[in-house]
Amino acid sequence: MLTRLTLQQKILYYSLLTILALIILFPIYYMVIISLKLPKDIYRTPSLLPINATTQNYVDLFDPDKGNFLLNIRNSFIVAGSATFVSVLFSSMAAYSLVRLRYLYRDWFGRLILLAYLTPGSVLFIPLSVIIARLQLGNTLHGLIFVYLTFSTPLSTWLLMGYFKSIPVDLDEQAMVDGATRIQAFFQILLPLSAPGLIAVSVFAFTGAWNELLFGLLFVTSPDLRTVPVAISYLITGDVFRWGLIMAASVSAAVPVMILYYMAQRFVVKGLSAGAVKM
Amino acid sequence: MTQEVIRSPQMEQAKPSRMTLRQSERLTGYLLVAPVIACIIALIVFPFFYAISISFTDKMVGTEGNFVGLENFGYLLRQSRFTETIRNTIVLVTSVQLLKLVFGMGIAVLLNQEVRGKNIWRGLILLPWAMPAFVAFITWKLLFAAQGGAINMILLGTGLTTTHVDFMSKELAMPSVIIASFWRGFPFWVISFLAGMQNIPQERYEAAALDGASAWGRFRYITLPGLRHVILVVVLLSTIATTNSFEAIWLITGGGPSNATMTFPVLAYYGLQSLRIGEAAAVSVSLLPVFAVLAFIVAVLLQRQED
Numbered sequence: 001m002l003t004r005l006t007l008q009q010k011i012l013y014y015s016l017l018t019i020l021a022l023i024i025l026f027p028i029y030y031m032v033i034i035s036l037k038l039p040k041d042i043y044r045t046p047s048l049l050p051i052n053a054t055t056q057n058y059v060d061l062f063d064p065d066k067g068n069f070l071l072n073i074r075n076s077f078i079v080a081g082s083a084t085f086v087s088v089l090f091s092s093m094a095a096y097s098l099v100r101l102r103y104l105y106r107d108w109f110g111r112l113i114l115l116a117y118l119t120p121g122s123v124l125f126i127p128l129s130v131i132i133a134r135l136q137l138g139n140t141l142h143g144l145i146f147v148y149l150t151f152s153t154p155l156s157t158w159l160l161m162g163y164f165k166s167i168p169v170d171l172d173e174q175a176m177v178d179g180a181t182r183i184q185a186f187f188q189i190l191l192p193l194s195a196p197g198l199i200a201v202s203v204f205a206f207t208g209a210w211n212e213l214l215f216g217l218l219f220v221t222s223p224d225l226r227t228v229p230v231a232i233s234y235l236i237t238g239d240v241f242r243w244g245l246i247m248a249a250s251v252s253a254a255v256p257v258m259i260l261y262y263m264a265q266r267f268v269v270k271g272l273s274a275g276a277v278k279m
Numbered sequence: 280m281t282q283e284v285i286r287s288p289q290m291e292q293a294k295p296s297r298m299t300l301r302q303s304e305r306l307t308g309y310l311l312v313a314p315v316i317a318c319i320i321a322l323i324v325f326p327f328f329y330a331i332s333i334s335f336t337d338k339m340v341g342t343e344g345n346f347v348g349l350e351n352f353g354y355l356l357r358q359s360r361f362t363e364t365i366r367n368t369i370v371l372v373t374s375v376q377l378l379k380l381v382f383g384m385g386i387a388v389l390l391n392q393e394v395r396g397k398n399i400w401r402g403l404i405l406l407p408w409a410m411p412a413f414v415a416f417i418t419w420k421l422l423f424a425a426q427g428g429a430i431n432m433i434l435l436g437t438g439l440t441t442t443h444v445d446f447m448s449k450e451l452a453m454p455s456v457i458i459a460s461f462w463r464g465f466p467f468w469v470i471s472f473l474a475g476m477q478n479i480p481q482e483r484y485e486a487a488a489l490d491g492a493s494a495w496g497r498f499r500y501i502t503l504p505g506l507r508h509v510i511l512v513v514v515l516l517s518t519i520a521t522t523n524s525f526e527a528i529w530l531i532t533g534g535g536p537s538n539a540t541m542t543f544p545v546l547a548y549y550g551l552q553s554l555r556i557g558e559a560a561a562v563s564v565s566l567l568p569v570f571a572v573l574a575f576i577v578a579v580l581l582q583r584q585e586d
Binding site: 016020023027034046047048091093097101102104109113116120122126128130131149151153157182207210211218236241243246247250253257258261262265 | 418520
């Protein structure tokens with residue numbers, strides 16, 4: 001289509017794309033260069049360029065004697081990893097059941113899961129903090145894992161239902177005719193064929209838990225149990241912001257999930273469009 | 280007669296085995312769906328109704344609280360802070376959604392052309408959305424900062440302003456939050472619109488081109504109607520999410536200055552911190568009617584699509 005454009009239109013087109021790229025990339029660029037600067041360079045000689053770049057902020061950040069950041073990263077991995085594993089397991093079981101098996105109230109379970117997905121966490125955090133405290137799960141990572149897996153399951157189930165539906169029933173029925181049990185057909189036929197869907201759902205669940213701030217702030221009080229977002233948000237509550245250190249922490253927090261996103265990009269985009277468009 | 284005698288034992292054999300097969304299918308079905316349903320009931324359904332019931336009490340931390348009817352809601356409505364919260368939410372959600380709709384659609388149209396390096400552009404678009412929301416908002420807080428912030432540096436450097444602009448002032452705090460939320464949120468819209476555009480048959484564009492339709496005409500009469508459903512779903516889903524987003528406000532402004540950016544989740548969070556649980560619950564419950572209407576429409580749309 002573009003070949004039919006005049007030179008002027010082409011110039012306009014590519015200028016628009018360039019402006020777009022600048023708007024997207026500039027904040028990320030600035031975040032990275034500030035993470036490489038010491039306070040005196042940030043405040044006394046402000047510049048948009050990485051002058052006097054140093055890795056000192058990262059060295060300080062990961063120094064176990066100066067802070068808990070390594071512990072925070074470990075907590076985040078434990079919480080996000082466990083929540084993802086359990087939620088993908090539960091939601092693939094549920095999606096299989098809702099797509100392939102016939103029983104009473106099946107449609108109502110499907111509707112309940114959809115409504116659960118749409119219920120915002122901000123309505124739930126007040127009663128949940130009472131419930132979690134009463135279950136003695138306050139200030140533990142278990143409490144966070146439990147909450148995060150519940151929040152990611154509805155979307156995971158919903159997306160996997162779509163995925164399982166796209167796989168012909170004949171395949172697992174054939175396996176069962178050949179003597180496989182239902183569970184074997186599920187694990188050996190359906191799950192391997194749904195690998196892209198499972199990857200997308202795992203990425204959503206992991207990043208959802210890795211990025212979550214509100215429940216982390218509410219449920220975890222002791223500093224050595226804080227997850228990464230909570231730890232970083234405590235860095236910006238003082239009067240003087242140590243921007244270099246804060247940005248070093250932000251870059252470190254963003255890198256794992258962004259690598260995950262780009263490795264799984266085609267699955268994620270497919271999952272996303274299945275979620276928003278084709279559901 | 281003989282035939283019936285011969286057939287009947289087979290049928291009797293077949294019947295119970297088919298019954299148990301169906302029963303076992305039903306049992307497996309319930310067992311497999313049970314963990315998810317149990318989690319949802321424990322951490323979503325029960326808290327949902329619990330929130331409503333707390334909002335009618337004067338519950339504080341450590342006490343059960345007494346039923347006080349609508350007193351919490353009356354108390355909220357008499358506070359100017361609460362009416363400001365309503366106004367801020369409307370301003371924030373409408374502006375962010377309009378920006379995302381207009382620019383999201385524009386960018387999707389740009390990227391739907393035969394552009395060189397299509398996948399690179401799409402990967403680039405995803406960046407703000409792939410980074411954690413809290414990282415994006417902290418970075419925008421830095422960009423807006425008076426000391427060390429890039430925007431002030433650019434404004435001063437180019438001579439557009441002569442003094443530092445205070446982006447966290449009462450007038451500019453809300454626009455700042457809107458810009459940051461837009462930056463982080465628009466990729467989801469672009470990608471959804473692009474996916475929707477793939478489903479519009481190419482022949483319609485060719486036919487329109489033959490009829491001499493202009494680019495605007497093709498967009499207005501083919502692209503837009505073709506995306507009607509996607510637009511509706513994305514707007515509704517994103518409206519629910521934006522109304523309830525905690526991070527943007529909490530990290531950039533904390534609801535201030537003097538409530539200029541206070542929204543429901545942040546107000547409820549402060550309520551919880553002040554330990555007046557009944558009132559805090561009333562804040563989040565007062566949004567429920569709006570949420571219920573939006574969620575009902577999305578649920579119907581999504582299920583219709585499913586069938």
